[in-house]
Amino acid sequence: MSDDLFVIRRAALFANLLPEDLRLLLKNARIIRFKAHEQIFAAGAQAAALYFLVSGSVRLFSLSSQGDEKVIEVIMPDATFAEGVVFLGGRYPVHAAAVTDSEVVELATHHFSSILANNHDMAMRMLAGLSTRVHQLIQDVASLTLETAGQRVAGYLLSQCSPTCGNEAIHMVIPKNVVASRIGVKAETFSRVLATLRGRELIRVTGNDIHVLDRDALMRWRDGVERT
Amino acid sequence: MSDDLFVIRRAALFANLLPEDLRLLLKNARIIRFKAHEQIFAAGAQAAALYFLVSGSVRLFSLSSQGDEKVIEVIMPDATFAEGVVFLGGRYPVHAAAVTDSEVVELATHHFSSILANNHDMAMRMLAGLSTRVHQLIQDVASLTLETAGQRVAGYLLSQCSPTCGNEAIHMVIPKNVVASRIGVKAETFSRVLATLRGRELIRVTGNDIHVLDRDALMRWRDGVERT
DNA sequence: CGTGTTGTTGACTCAATTCAAGAAGTGTGG
DNA sequence: CCACACTTCTTGAATTGAGTCAACAACACG
Structure with a gap:
């Protein structure tokens, strides 16, 4: 049961946790499905749980006195x-509602807090996870403002094949348009960049697999700003 | 002495801490000045401290076996x-060196960890601070990818006058070019946007003060994509 | 009163998006 | 197995947002 709940490791908060930490946390967790527009929690309510979004999308918003929504x-x-408000133990400052049909993992505040209170190391691993994420995001912001689309694509490819360290293929599990938006380019641009990289024989594309043929050249291409 | 050390609150990690928390943490803290290119710590060394950068800039890098630096x-x-490695209690994975002359606040690991171990609430406040920062940064990434420069400028102005909630002036303490880069536009573009907003009488600029004349119109201008 | 810094404005350029059409791959049912 | 619809991907042409370069204005400061 709690095995597929391990998806929560994808959140920075849980990324560094040990399997036993996760098991403990997920003891009382449950998956809840919300239909589009259904409310998840209301602003002002005592924060009873924190949430991890598995699929769909959720809107956090507040309502002005005139009733219009921000x-x-x-x-x-x-x-x-x-999660923020759960750490501080207050009330939800905003409303939350599903935008599209959504699945969330719900972790009860009292359970979560009491585990954390008795497990200092787990708290440290959470801090480490979040702080890594902050640094990552700062990098992303930097790369968005001062790198070109081509450089970001190259950087992405390199980051994907870096662990396998060489001539292995990157298998694109997620559709290309999703990858594209992840690195902040339109699908068309992504496609075009792959085309020029293919033309320069830095990569080979076969279906959903991308082979990096020349890592060093690709790195140079990313750093230098050669045209043509 | 430890009074000006309170600048560390600007870091997300410390943003939510109580004054007494800060005082405790800063007990053994010291400010260190590094000249450009001076080393701060070496990769592989036991993580003895975490750092807050007050001024200057610092480079984190690793050295390949060939000696070239990434x-x-x-x-x-x-x-x-x-800070990440301090939470996990390991060795520095990278080298750190000052790029330009820099001032840092150094917080010794053992001191930091032992305080945190005995102060669960402080750890929670740190988690809250970091998680707020993560959400902020995600916002920033979103706004960089799907808003125009004009929208970001308008959004910035609104965020600055939102608390004072109306017709107060925003006093620009920081030079405009810094503000510009903060929101991801060139100084010239920033200037141009202010010019068009001035032309439309949404704001008035006098020296370093910017008056928002019509909040609602400015919001509409930010959301809608009207030209001319 | 020059000298340096910060901000403004104009003309030009270019990277990346948009729009649009077509190719390639995937799945369904007759 | 083919025909059909459907999504994903690729490519082309036109457009544009924002950056670059450069000149100049406004100001501060010694």
Whole structure:
């Protein structure tokens, strides 16, 4: 049962946790499905749980006195939400509702907090996970503002084949348009970049697999700004 | 002495801490000045401290066996670095060196960890701070990829006058070019956007003060994509 | 009163998006 | 097995947002 709940490791908060930590946390966790527009929690309510979004999308918003709504944030899959307020033990500052049909993992505050209170190391691993994520995101912001689309694509390819360290193929599990948006380019641009890289024989594309043929050249291409 | 050390609150990690928390943490803290290119710590060394950068800039990098250097990250003021490894209690995975003359606050690992171990609430406040920062950064990434420069500028102005909730002036303490780069536009573009907003009488600029004349119109301008 | 810094404005360029059409691959049912 | 619809991907042409380069204005400061 709690085995597929391990998806929560994709959230920075849980990324560094040990299997036993996760098992403990997930003891009382449950998956809840919300239909589009269904409310998940209301602003002002005592924060009873934090959430991990498995699929779908969730809107955090507040309502003005006139009743019009201001969207604060849109949560996408693999992210946690309402965790901040759980750490501080207060009330939800915003409303949350599903935008599209969504699946969430719900972790009860009292359970979560009491585990954390008795497990200092786990708290440290969470801090480490979040702080890694902060650094990653700062990198992303930097790369969005001062790298070209081509450089970001090259960087992505390198990051994907870096662990296998050489001439292995990158198998694209996720559709290319999703990868494209992940690195901040349109699908068309992504396609074009792959085309020029293919032309320069830095990579070979076969179906959903991308082979990096010349890692060093690709790195040079990413760093230098050669045209043609 | 430890009073000006309170600048560390600018880091997400410390943003939520109580004054007494900070005082406790800063007991053994010290400010260290590094000249450009001076080493701060070496990869492989036991992580003895975490750092907060007050001014200057710091380079985190690793060295390949061939001796060439790969820059992992460039730390800018108000950020912490090496905090992740301190939470996990290991060795520094990278080298750190000042790029330009820099001031850092150094917090010794053993001191930091022992305080945190005895102060569960403080750990929770740190988690809350980091998680807020993560959400902020995700917002920033979103706004960089799917808003225009004009929208970001408008959003910035609104965020600055939102608390004072109306017709107060925003006093720009920081130079405009810094603000510009903060929101991901060139200084010239920033200037141009202010010019068009001035032309439309949504704002008035006098020296370093910017008055938002019509909040609602500015919001509409940010959301809608009207030209001219 | 020059000298340096910061901000403004104009003309030009280019990277990346948009729009649009077509190719390639995937699955369904007759 | 083919025909059909459907999604994903690729490619082309036109457009544009924002950056670059460069000149200049506005100001501060010694």
